[in-house]
Amino acid sequence: MDFKDIFFYLIAIYILGTGIMAVSTRKIFRASIWLLFSLIGIAAFYFWLNLEFLAAVQVAVYVGGIVVLIIFSIFLTQKTGNQMAKTGTQQTIFAALASLLGFALTAYLVYQHHFGSNQTQELDASIENIGTQMLNPGDGGFLLPFEAVSMLLLSALIGCIVIAMKIKKEETA
Amino acid sequence: MISLENISASIHQLLSANLSQTAVILIEMSIIALLAITLFALLGLILVFMERKVSAWIQIRLGPNRVGPKGIFQTTADTIKLALKEGFVPDGADKFLYKLAPFVVMIIAMMLLAPIAFAKNFAMWDLNIGVFFITAISSVSVIGILMAGWASNNQYSLLGAMRSGAQIISYEISAGMAILTIIVLTGSLQISEIVNSQSNGWWLFKGHIPAVIAFVIYIIAVTAETNRAPFDMAEAESELTGGFHTEYSGMRFALFFLAEYINIFIVCAVGATLFLGGWMPFHIGAWEGFNHIMDFIPSSVWFLGKTFFLIFVIMWFRWTFPRLRIDQLLNLEWKYLLPISLFNLLFMTLIAIKGWHF
Amino acid sequence: MITFLKQYFTDIYEAIVSLLKGMKLTGYYFTHHKEIITQEYPENRATLNLPERFRGEVVMPHDENNEHACTGCSACELACPNGTIKILNKFEVNAEGKKKKAIDTFVYHLELCTMCNLCIVACPTDAIKMAQTFEHSVFDRSLLTKKLNQPNSKLREGIE
Incomplete structure (x- = not known):
């Protein structure tokens, strides 16, 4: 086990530990903070894989964007200091079953798959390569999904504006 | 000639001649950590003192002048005072998050330091996505503020934290746009390449009017992002008694205070790198003699000089302009800065494609 | 639409001009230390310069x-x-x-x-x-x- 492996296990333990804390704590704000730490751990994992761009996107989108939105909605809706009600036995059993099933499925798939022993092809994860691939209309390019996602975001933006817009009522004399 | 580059290279040679690779990495990492912490402490002392002197001179006062010659040890005395104070935790606070929040803010400020080039070939981690790394990590700092505001169990803190969150999230966009405007010209996110692309002139001068507009927008946006006056709604002493750090005292408060100044240093360093050529000396066209004299000044001095000039500009803002109201603040961002920076980006892209820049 | 755009850019122009005006004044004070009105009291007791309307x-x-x-x-x-x-x-x-x-x-x-x-x-x-x-x-x-x-x-x- 060399240095890199030790780091892998450290990061993995960190992600799992904070993830378990996120679902087991009974204060909702703390749960979101643990989720945040877990997501940062995943970003660290991407850094470990030398995928810097992906890691930075993970931090910017999930940590800086989505968790902040979650925290804002908690601030606006919940009595954040209170402890939430304990989960019932039935719910606990089903949750445990669901996670066990998910774990079993993943483990099964991983053991079925035969990983090639010699991965000679280096992955070019530089920002230039990602950019050209993203806007490449030819083979191996991702222009169509990219544009489709941008349409989705645009429609979400327009929806927000429509909801937020004040419609002036016709003035009646 | 002695330079930071040579010193770091010779230390690396000395270590790798005697030790194994892993040990070299570990020792170098601890040296870097030690240097970073020292830099933080020094920056805190210098910038707080600078802020107090600048504010005093702008307000026709003398400023600190009792502790040491011209008062230069005033901030040291303040630090000792803060270190000796009781770190108070309010009743009903979420103790764990309350104690964690200042460290989160501080650690994020430390991480931002990694890709910055302090001198020629002298950066901790010159990674491929340099500038994007800084934008991404700095978006996390709002979490520390939200954590502090919520954990304090105080309405003022919570309100300050929410304001700060809204402010940072919205101003991040135009700061990002201003950065992108320069990235369009450099074609790279790596800090060393951005600096190298300015060897024949700074982007502020080479990029015509769009670069100047981007520079102004960048300065405005980062002033808001670091929660400084005239955008310091998060702290707004007169309305919120202190915002998210109302309940903090002693060293925990000092960490927040320090992180604010470190963040200013970092955004100014990024601004200097993008617009003012980082550690590149100032050159004028064909004046060989002048250019040669400019080359003689060490690159670290150039970098620190530019950074401190931008810091001074931001301090100048703080002590000149009155605080904005929260709706004025959001108006400024969404109705003025964002549309202008979008059009500016388009215009700059046109310039870059046509090759109109120098 | 034209009037809106005109108003928009006039607003920006006027804002920048007024901000620069403020910065010019504070910049003047920053660079001209003889304007400083603070008196270092215990040291300068002999040369104290009290304003005319000061009431003791x-x-x-x-x-x-x-x-x-x-x-x-x-x-x-x-x-x-x-x-x-x-x-x-x-x-x-x-x-x-x-x-x-x-x-x-x-x-x-x-x-x-x-x-x-x-x-x-x-x-x-x-x-x-x-x-x-x-x-x-x-x-x-x-x-x-x-x-x-x-x-x-x-x-x-x-x-x-």
Whole structure:
């Protein structure tokens, strides 16, 4: 086990530990903070894989964007200091079953798959390569999904504006 | 000639001649950590003192002048005072998050330091996505503020934290746009390449009017992002008694205070790198003699000089302009800065494609 | 639409101009240290430069004949908002055998005074004025109750 492996296990333990804390704590704000730490751990994992761009996107989108939105909605809706009600036995059993099933499925798939022993092809994860691939209309390019996602975001933006817009009522004399 | 580059290279040679690779990495990492912490402490002392002197001179006062010659040890005395104070935790606070929040803010400020080039070939981690790394990590700092505001169990803190969150999230966009405007010209996110692309002139001068507009927008946006006056709604002493750090005292408060100044240093360093050529000396066209004299000044001095000039500009803002109201603040961002920076980006892209820049 | 755009850009232009104007002023102060008005008090006691309108305490000027201008009319006592001044009068018999009102003691409570200047404005004969002394600390509060007219002082001739 060399240095890199030790780091892998450290990061993995960190992600799992904070993830378990996120679902087991009974204060909702703390749960979101643990989720945040877990997501940062995943970003660290991407850094470990030398995928810097992906890691930075993970931090910017999930940590800086989505968790902040979650925290804002908690601030606006919940009595954040209170402890939430304990989960019932039935719910606990089903949750445990669901996670066990998910774990079993993943483990099964991983053991079925035969990983090639010699991965000679280096992955070019530089920002230039990602950019050209993203806007490449030819083979191996991702222009169509990219544009489709941008349409989705645009429609979400327009929806927000429509909801937020004040419609002036016709003035009646 | 002695330079930071040579010193770091010779230390690396000395270590790798005697030790194994892993040990070299570990020792170098601890040296870097030690240097970073020292830099933080020094920056805190210098910038707080600078802020107090600048504010005093702008307000026709003398400023600190009792502790040491011209008062230069005033901030040291303040630090000792803060270190000796009781770190108070309010009743009903979420103790764990309350104690964690200042460290989160501080650690994020430390991480931002990694890709910055302090001198020629002298950066901790010159990674491929340099500038994007800084934008991404700095978006996390709002979490520390939200954590502090919520954990304090105080309405003022919570309100300050929410304001700060809204402010940072919205101003991040135009700061990002201003950065992108320069990235369009450099074609790279790596800090060393951005600096190298300015060897024949700074982007502020080479990029015509769009670069100047981007520079102004960048300065405005980062002033808001670091929660400084005239955008310091998060702290707004007169309305919120202190915002998210109302309940903090002693060293925990000092960490927040320090992180604010470190963040200013970092955004100014990024601004200097993008617009003012980082550690590149100032050159004028064909004046060989002048250019040669400019080359003689060490690159670290150039970098620190530019950074401190931008810091001074931001301090100048703080002590000149009155605080904005929260709706004025959001108006400024969404109705003025964002549309202008979008059009500016388009215009700059046109310039870059046509090759109109120098 | 055109008017909107015109308004939009005029707003931006005016905002920038007014902000630059402010920065020009503060920049001037930053670079011109001779404008600094702070005084390093204990060190510069000898060369202290007090502004003309600085008010330290109420005094009653006496001339070389130990004469003052106070007729004891109590206008100042009435004008004072917080009872700082108390005038005790006496009746003197002058050379012609006529009784005449004069002050016995002009009591001034410095510890109550807010330096509002109302007594000086109210005085019809300009008998009292504001002095610029300000180092008033004493160890006993009673020392702050002062008698403004000097012993054996008289009303100056010709002041009614």
